[in-house]
């Protein structure tokens with residue numbers, strides 16, 4: 074496996090502390106950089122409500138996509154009646170074009186586990202699971218190694234650090250299903266079932282794994298916990314924007330001079346990310362759009378490069394924070410083709426349980442194929458738009474609800490490209506089959 | 518358990534807080550279309566026909582899976598909901614190969630009934646023309662996958678009421694199909710008790726008893742509720 | 753529910769079944785061991801066939817259709833044996849933007865098979881993936897487990913042709 078070094082880290086880094094300059098396989102190395110000081114402090118000097126209070130006051134929000142306030146989630150699970158309680162770390166990272174969580178798990182396995190253990194203490198859980206996609210064997214190996222070492226040092230297992238608190242963690246492998254990143258599907262998968270989502274409520278906080286109260290957080294969310302508690306909620310809250318605190322790790326890729334991992338304060342503009350950090354577009358090409366949020370996200374055009382990146386502003390632009398993939402596109406990418414690409418993804422990743430997503434994604438994919446082939450009419454476009462509305466509003470889970478977003482956002486900013494394919498039978502970027510046909514006709 | 522009062526389609530109604538919107542609507546004679554729901558079985562929330570509008574949330578909520586609460590204001594039949602329901606029915610017709618005139622369930626099909634009730638008079642969404650097969654290997658019953666809407670009622674009744682779990686869903690997405698055992702022929706099944714419950718609960722002509730010709734297959738799915746109630750009484 | 757401690761007899765005296773049984777035992781032969789057990793079969797045998805599914809169903813006391821339903825839900829599980837060598841082309845977004853579909857088309861031409869298939873001589877299986885988490889190196893191809901970044905059709909084709917010549 075290839076190891077990647079972060080491209081850029083701001084002065085106040087949180088998740089990618091020490092630039093990955095420690096041996097991720099050695100517990101003592103992690104201890105040297107203040108590893109486990111937060112855990113020891115929490116276990117010996119703080120009550121669970123105090124821990125939750127710190128996390129709430131820091132303003133930390135979930136890094137797995139939707140940005141739900143982490144402290145609030147912890148509090149709900151802590152209060153939920155029923156035992157045992159479970160903790161799940163979501164390391165499924167299914168968004169194609171995202172590799173932040175992979176890096177965090179590979180380079181900072183102890184930090185993720187420290188965060189989980191603190192969370193377990195705060196909510197009263199005795200068993201945790203790390204759900205990691207099978208495509209990340211190195212992450213799995215390092216996490217398993219870290220668990221063994223922590224057990225040896227009495228940082229996991231019975232009576233941790235000599236306190237009454239006990240907590241065990243196990244790794245579970247994903248098996249190639251994007252929908253298993255959705256929390257109810259993930260739970261079904263750990264229970265050994267097909268990864269079908271189920272209606273919420275009840276939320277996992279009340280009825281989760283094996284029917285018990287369950288806390289689910291993303292890898293990066295857990296990686297924020299130890300630094301946050303070490304340096305304090307006020308320090309954490311001083312970074313970022315009014316509603317989005319702290320930093321965010323992004324995976325920068327696509328048509329960009331320097332691709333790689335970056336950690337920037339929330340509120341950094343897209344321009345700073347793409348041009349100052351990423352070095353802009355190579356080969357003298359022009360920037361066209363940046364895709365965020367994966368298959369539930371959207372494409373943001375150059376007009377909005379100066380927009381600060383946080384949860385709210387991305388939503389306002391018709392995109393989504395997602396887990397942090399940022400794919401840069403230049404003039405050689407066709408936006409209709411990109412929309413079709415994501416629809417194909419959602420269609421093949423749909424679990425097939427609910428009708429709008431199972432059938433609707435297949436139908437939208439068929440309509441988009443007609444468009445790129447130059448066989449569509451404006452009626453097909455109208456039908457596509459009404460299916461987008463239906464699938465978004467009636468699907469059971471976030472996969473179906475988000476599936477229309479790439480189409481809707483490209484229609485919002487690049488409608489002329491759709492019209493060119495449909496009316497003029499022409500692909501402006503010159504990539505779609507309609508373009509190739511047009512050229513054959515000219516040559517004939 | 519407490520009694521709550523709420524409004525459904527501007528009518529004041531009341532019920533227990535452990536009941537769903539659908540249950541209370543039915544107690545009060547308010548019709549909400551459903552396909553995957555069947556009284557006596559667990560809730561799937563899969564067909565999305567029963568979605569309703571609830572004041573205070575922009576999301577549409579499945580009536581079959583949503584508990585009522587005090588002061589809820591629910592609308593079950595806005596123009597928007599009817600439009601969505603029509604399209605969902607059209608999707609189900611376009612997804613399979615439904616040739617009603619030759620179907621054993623013609624005239625007794627819950628998909629047909631829903632289409633009529635909602636005024637679906639044409640299919641406006643693209644047909645998918647899938648290749649699906651028929652398994653006629655069982656002595657008494659057959660399944661025509663062309664007519665299956667994947668409501669998973671057969672899967673649930675077989676598991677939850679008969680306790681055989683012969684059926685499950687295989688593969689996923691648009692390729693998903695209900696399967697018996699290891700997707701092996703139904704007639705070879707080691708687990709099937711030939712009780713026929715799946716056939717009775719299937720809302721379409723997908724599952725049928727052999728020897729019926731077009732329009733002859735009538736089903737009794739209400740028995741599930743009865744069976745569950747009887748069992749509850751015994752234990 | 754009473755955990756079952758007696759193990760079912762393996763389908764053959766192939767030693768690899770011991771690994772599978774060990775996985776089931778580690779999880780107390782509980783139903784939630786299903787996905788982990790499928791992983792263990794795939795790792796030991798390279799694919800999961802009918803015989804393996806029957807063994808798991810008995811071992812974990814699960815209905816056959818539940819085992820089949822889970823095995824076919826997850827893309828990672830193969831129900832057929834793979835070729836001697838595997839070539840996985842990443843079709844994740846970053847790779848797609850960098851021309852992965854052209855790369856795949858050329859490899860299809862070289863091998864004469866579609867993604868998910870194996871060449872008739874059983875030498876090469878052509879597969880696709882959804883992001884290998886190496887997007888910075890897009891487009892990515894994985895040849896027999898080894899990640900190749902900024903993969904170009906020429907060098908990958910050359911490797912596949914070499915594999916197909918050795919039989």
Ligand SMILES: Cc1cc2nc3c(=O)[nH]c(=O)nc-3n(C[C@H](O)[C@H](O)[C@H](O)COP(=O)(O)O)c2cc1C
Nearest residue numbers: 135136137163165166167254255256290291294471
């Ligand atoms: C289709 C789908 C895929 C998802 N994939 C992931 C994922 O890969 N990783 C992740 O952390 N969250 C994913 N989520 C979000 C999770 O459901 C859940 O909200 C998240 O793990 C909660 O953690 P957080 O509060 O720390 O963000 C996904 C959601 C949906 C609907």
Ligand code: SF4
Nearest residue numbers: 424425427430470473
């Ligand atoms: S929205 Fe799609 S993935 Fe989610 S439950 Fe429905 S079919 Fe499954």
Ligand code: SF4
Nearest residue numbers: 665666668669671719
């Ligand atoms: S066979 Fe009938 S009951 Fe079973 S899923 Fe299909 S339509 Fe529903």
Ligand code: FES
Nearest residue numbers: 562564565567581
């Ligand atoms: S009846 Fe409620 S979703 Fe099908």
Ligand code: FES
Nearest residue numbers: 842844847884887
């Ligand atoms: S998109 Fe190919 S490695 Fe991520």
